Amino acid sequence: MVSKPFFPLKTNPTMISIAKFSENIIKDLLLREKNFEHMYGCPSCGYKGMFHRHGHYDRNVVTLNQHFVISIQRFLCPCCGKTYSLLPSFLIPYFIYTFDVIIFCLYSIFALQKKANYVCSILHGCNKQCFMTIQSIIFFKKRFLSKIHVVNTFFAAMDCFHYDSDLSSFSKNEAAAILLSRIVPFKQHP
Numbered sequence: 289m290v291s292k293p294f295f296p297l298k299t300n301p302t303m304i305s306i307a308k309f310s311e312n313i314i315k316d317l318l319l320r321e322k323n324f325e326h327m328y329g330c331p332s333c334g335y336k337g338m339f340h341r342h343g344h345y346d347r348n349v350v351t352l353n354q355h356f357v358i359s360i361q362r363f364l365c366p367c368c369g370k371t372y373s374l375l376p377s378f379l380i381p382y383f384i385y386t387f388d389v390i391i392f393c394l395y396s397i398f399a400l401q402k403k404a405n406y407v408c409s410i411l412h413g414c415n416k417q418c419f420m421t422i423q424s425i426i427f428f429k430k431r432f433l434s435k436i437h438v439v440n441t442f443f444a445a446m447d448c449f450h451y452d453s454d455l456s457s458f459s460k461n462e463a464a465a466i467l468l469s470r471i472v473p474f475k476q477h478p
C-alpha cells in the first residue's frame with residue numbers, strides 16, 4: 289500500500305545523510321540488500337570514527353514505473369549519541385518519489401513546456417501505483433525555481449558535469465530549462 293504524497297515534515301530529529309550519487313536507481317535498489325553500508329564522522333561532535341548501526345525503518349519509494357519498500361539504515365554516533373539515517377542518493381529527504389520522477393516532472397514543465405495536469409496523467413499511465421497530484425508538481429516547480437542557483441552550483445561543482453554554469457543572463461524559467469536539459473542525460477561514471 290503506497291501512502292499519499294507528502295511534503296516535508298519537521299518532526300524527525302534524526303539527521304539525514306545522502307549516499308553517493310547513483311546513475312541507476314533500480315540497480316541500486318536491487319543491490320542494496322547485499323551491500324553493507326557504513327558511516328563515518330559526526331558533523332555534530334567531530335567524532336572521526338565509524339558509527340554504530342542503530343536499527344532501520346521501512347520507506348515507500350515510487351519510481352517512474354514501480355513501487356518499492358526499502359529499508360533505511362539508522363546509525364548512532366557512539367560519542368554524542370546523535371542518530372543519523374543514510375538515504376540512497378535517488379531519494380530526496382521526506383519525499384516518496386525518487387529523484388528521476390521529480391526530474392521528469394521538472395523537465396516536462398520547464399524544458400518541454402507541458403502543463404502539470406498532462407505530466408500527472410503521463411506518470412499515472414507509467415505507474416498505476418503513482419499517486420502524483422497536480423499540486424505536488426506545482427510545488428516542485430516553485431521549489432526548483434526558488435533553489436535554482438543552489439542546484440546549479442551543486443552540479444557545476446561536479447568535475448564530470450561539464451557545462452557553462454553561468455545562467456545569470458537568463459530568466460529563471462529559461463535557466464531552469466537549460467539546467468534540466470543538462471541534468472536529464474547526465475550519467476556519472478564511477
Ligand SMILES: [Zn+2]
Nearest residue numbers: 330333365368
Ligand atoms: Zn557525535
